[in-house]
Amino acid sequence: MGLVDSEMETLIRSDYAEGFVTQIESDTLPPGLDESVIRTISSRKQEPEWMLEKRLAAYQFWLNMQEPDWATIRHPPIDFNGISYYSSPKKKPQLDSLDEVDPELLATYEKLGIPLEEQKALAGVAVDAVFDSVSVATTFRESLSEAGVIFCSMSEAIREYPSLVQQYMGTVVPHKDNFFAALNSAVFSDGTFVYIPRGVKCPMELSTYFRINEANTGQFERTLIIAEEGSQVSYLEGCTAPMRDENQLHAAVVELVALEDARIKYSTVQNWYPGDNQGRGGIYNFVTKRGDCRGDRSRISWTQVETGSAVTWKYPSCILRGKNSVGEFYSVAVTKGLQQADTGTKMIHIGENSHSTIVSKGISAMQGSNAYRGLVRVAAKAENARNHTQCDSLLIGDQCAAHTFPYIEVKNPTARVEHEATTSKVSEDQLFYCRQRGLTEENAVSMIVNGFCKEVFNELPMEFAVEAQKLLAVSLEGAVG
Amino acid sequence: MLSIKNLKASVDGKAILNGIDLEVNAGEVHAIMGPNGSGKSTLAHILSGRDGYTVNDGEVHYLGQNLLDLETEARAHRGIFLAMQYPVELPGVNNMTFLRESMNAIRKARGEAEIDAVSFMKQVRHRAKQVKLDEKLLKRSVNTGFSGGEKKRNEILQMMMLEPQLAILDETDSGLDIDALRTVADGVNLLRSPDRALIVVTHYQRLLDYIEPDFVHVLASGRVIRSGGKALALELEEKGYEWLQEGAVA
Numbered sequence: 185m186g187l188v189d190s191e192m193e194t195l196i197r198s199d200y201a202e203g204f205v206t207q208i209e210s211d212t213l214p215p216g217l218d219e220s221v222i223r224t225i226s227s228r229k230q231e232p233e234w235m236l237e238k239r240l241a242a243y244q245f246w247l248n249m250q251e252p253d254w255a256t257i258r259h260p261p262i263d264f265n266g267i268s269y270y271s272s273p274k275k276k277p278q279l280d281s282l283d284e285v286d287p288e289l290l291a292t293y294e295k296l297g298i299p300l301e302e303q304k305a306l307a308g309v310a311v312d313a314v315f316d317s318v319s320v321a322t323t324f325r326e327s328l329s330e331a332g333v334i335f336c337s338m339s340e341a342i343r344e345y346p347s348l349v350q351q352y353m354g355t356v357v358p359h360k361d362n363f364f365a366a367l368n369s370a371v372f373s374d375g376t377f378v379y380i381p382r383g384v385k386c387p388m389e390l391s392t393y394f395r396i397n398e399a400n401t402g403q404f405e406r407t408l409i410i411a412e413e414g415s416q417v418s419y420l421e422g423c424t425a426p427m428r429d430e431n432q433l434h435a436a437v438v439e440l441v442a443l444e445d446a447r448i449k450y451s452t453v454q455n456w457y458p459g460d461n462q463g464r465g466g467i468y469n470f471v472t473k474r475g476d477c478r479g480d481r482s483r484i485s486w487t488q489v490e491t492g493s494a495v496t497w498k499y500p501s502c503i504l505r506g507k508n509s510v511g512e513f514y515s516v517a518v519t520k521g522l523q524q525a526d527t528g529t530k531m532i533h534i535g536e537n538s539h540s541t542i543v544s545k546g547i548s549a550m551q552g553s554n555a556y557r558g559l560v561r562v563a564a565k566a567e568n569a570r571n572h573t574q575c576d577s578l579l580i581g582d583q584c585a586a587h588t589f590p591y592i593e594v595k596n597p598t599a600r601v602e603h604e605a606t607t608s609k610v611s612e613d614q615l616f617y618c619r620q621r622g623l624t625e626e627n628a629v630s631m632i633v634n635g636f637c638k639e640v641f642n643e644l645p646m647e648f649a650v651e652a653q654k655l656l657a658v659s660l661e662g663a664v665g
Numbered sequence: 666m667l668s669i670k671n672l673k674a675s676v677d678g679k680a681i682l683n684g685i686d687l688e689v690n691a692g693e694v695h696a697i698m699g700p701n702g703s704g705k706s707t708l709a710h711i712l713s714g715r716d717g718y719t720v721n722d723g724e725v726h727y728l729g730q731n732l733l734d735l736e737t738e739a740r741a742h743r744g745i746f747l748a749m750q751y752p753v754e755l756p757g758v759n760n761m762t763f764l765r766e767s768m769n770a771i772r773k774a775r776g777e778a779e780i781d782a783v784s785f786m787k788q789v790r791h792r793a794k795q796v797k798l799d800e801k802l803l804k805r806s807v808n809t810g811f812s813g814g815e816k817k818r819n820e821i822l823q824m825m826m827l828e829p830q831l832a833i834l835d836e837t838d839s840g841l842d843i844d845a846l847r848t849v850a851d852g853v854n855l856l857r858s859p860d861r862a863l864i865v866v867t868h869y870q871r872l873l874d875y876i877e878p879d880f881v882h883v884l885a886s887g888r889v890i891r892s893g894g895k896a897l898a899l900e901l902e903e904k905g906y907e908w909l910q911e912g913a914v915a
């Protein structure tokens with residue numbers, strides 16, 4: 185193992201700060217990946233045989249794959265044998281009180297206005313009876329099951345609803361799709377499963393918030409959402425509070441299936457640990473998210489606010505198979521310090537009259553590097569396909585970078601594809617104007633940035649939008665000057 | 666209220682203000698005139714705390730404090746307001762939100778309570794009417810896509826809402842049609858009060874027909890070369906600046 189590898193390993197294993205000491209659980213597998221590891225994962229999770237076979241097939245395929253190198257991101261090589269692929273899902277690092285938590289983290293919770301009991305849950309402090317998350321979750325589940333909605337962990341779904349999982353898992357993101365998707369398909373830890381029956385409008389926003397106290401499944405998460413004919417669901421992932429995780433590599437897969445007239449709205453706020461001032465210890469986030477508008481008039485909408493992680497590699501996409509189907513992608517990505525993001529979307533138009541909208545807002549501050557990469561493909565059969573792409577970059581300071589890589593492939597002459605791109609800077613004039621009106625420089629920046637992101641924030645569920653604004657303000661603190 | 670003594674300042678090593686003296690008392694209106702490039706905007710910027718200028722000499726006192734020691738926003742909190750020659754666009758930032766944030770930032774800094782939404786709305790509507798600013802512009806992004814005249818009216822609206830102690834208007838009249846000039850002047854006159862001072866930078870005597878100054882100063886090459894009453898403005902209108910500049914050299 186070279187110097188870089190061993191350094192990497194130290195990073196992968198190191199704790200982020202005092203207060204995040206994780207005891208090695210007895211049922212944590214030693215680092216390394218081979219078939220026996222996959223068998224162990226599957227058997228500990230009491231999975232059926234077919235699931236094990238799927239995992240093994242993905243693993244075999246992965247072995248012959250290469251890590252992608254086309255993105256604008258740079259990072260030391262990842263030692264995939266330096267990672268432990270299974271640890272007891274039940275035991276999060278448990279601390280006795282908030283006094284043991286990194287004060288900097290607490291200060292940030294404070295600024296974001298996160299209630300005390302929630303702070304405890306986020307920081308991994310043992311939560312007492314006052315925070316009755318269990319009863320909240322129970323009420324929540326009751327009203328869901330009345331509507332016939334299934335909302336559970338992926339492990340549970342594999343056991344309880346095997347035919348649904350078998351029918352849909354891997355049909356949107358097959359394990360052959362890419363290196364990280366293959367890895368995830370082989371070793372995924374857990375995730376979320378959602379099923380909305382025909383004609384049902386999910387009675388509430390589904391949020392991972394309600395699963396906060398459950399297994400720490402951040403590393404290789406697997407999510408599958410199925411919206412049957414005429415159903416509707418809005419799903420919120422992540423939270424604005426900074427999330428720390430002892431796992432440096434994250435490779436999630438999210439699959440969405442929308443049948444005829446179904447609508448899925450998927451909103452993400454990603455605020456994983458970005459690393460220290462030298463960029464050490466930050467999360468590498470390699471995510472494959474894809475939605476399949478299988479039915480006519482179906483609609484899938486992705487909204488993301490990405491402020492965390494050292495490296496973000498993420499392209500939530502839509503396959504617009506159904507006639508008159510609609511795909512949307514609204515994104516805010518912030519990079520500061522040494523953060524790097526290469527993110528965007530793919531809109532694959534197959535169905536007639538399919539429409540897509542892309543609004544991407546990249547914000548770079550300090551030495552941050554931000555790339556938008558988007559593909560709009562119109563297949564030969566896709567009569568009258570429409571796409572509108574708006575791709576804006578905002579630079580704060582003069583050391584940061586923004587790149588735009590639009591790819592357009594049109595095989596049908598009736599298509600109308602529009603691409604607009606702008607790059608602007610938070611100008612000296614603007615800052616002076618705001619300060620002359622009594623605002624601090626930080627307030628001014630956050631106001632200008634929020635203005636810049638408005639079209640995206642408007643797409644977020646109300647509560648989330650307010651949080652996202654605060655999050656941006658906190659993320660960009662100290663980014664000016 | 667404001668006392669400027671021998672103020673010398675430069676940008677990138679280029680001397681722009683070469684020893685300005687000016688005394689402004691509460692209740693007074695001072696007009697500053699002078700040829701293009703004489704340093705009028707520079708003076709306004711230095712008083713309001715814009716970065717990028719080096720003060721090489723002199724002193725500025727405002728309400729008993731050394732003004733040059735204060736941060737830009739701290740000056741705003743203490744009642745200095747600059748209506749800019751070129752108001753800045755803030756795309757995506759709602760005009761009303763901006764104004765309210767601004768009011769509240771100033772109130773907070775003074776230890777006052779934030780203004781509640783209802784009284785704010787009432788006030789802003791009332792003031793917008795006074796400066797004949799279309800209410801639609803309140804809902805748009807700050808100055809974004811506003812016409813030249815609309816931007817200036819918006820500056821005056823902000824000034825009326827923020828009720829500054831010392832307001833500096835940098836060519837607020839430039840580019841306004843006659844009716845707009847009238848409205849803007851009316852707005853400014855509404856603010857005139859014994860405890861407030863105004864510095865009005867202008868090229869046109871006409872504005873001074875509406876906003877009657879107590880003093881008129883002529884700036885040339887970074888110096889006040891002549892001060893007088895409002896009659897001086899009329900004289901300038903007739904003769905231009907050259908007779909003064911020649912006089913200054915002599």
Ligand SMILES: Nc1ncnc2c1ncn2[C@@H]1O[C@H](COP(=O)(O)OP(=O)(O)OP(=O)(O)O)[C@@H](O)[C@H]1O
Nearest residue numbers: 676677679681700701702703704705706707708717
């Ligand atoms: N940032 C800068 N860099 C270089 N020169 C500058 C800068 N700012 C101002 N100047 C110069 O300083 C001089 C005074 O400029 P200023 O804008 O103060 O003039 P003004 O009296 O307001 O003119 P006008 O009537 O045209 O508005 C000009 O020669 C201008 O070019």
Ligand SMILES: [Mg+2]
Nearest residue numbers: 705706707750
């Ligand atoms: Mg000027």
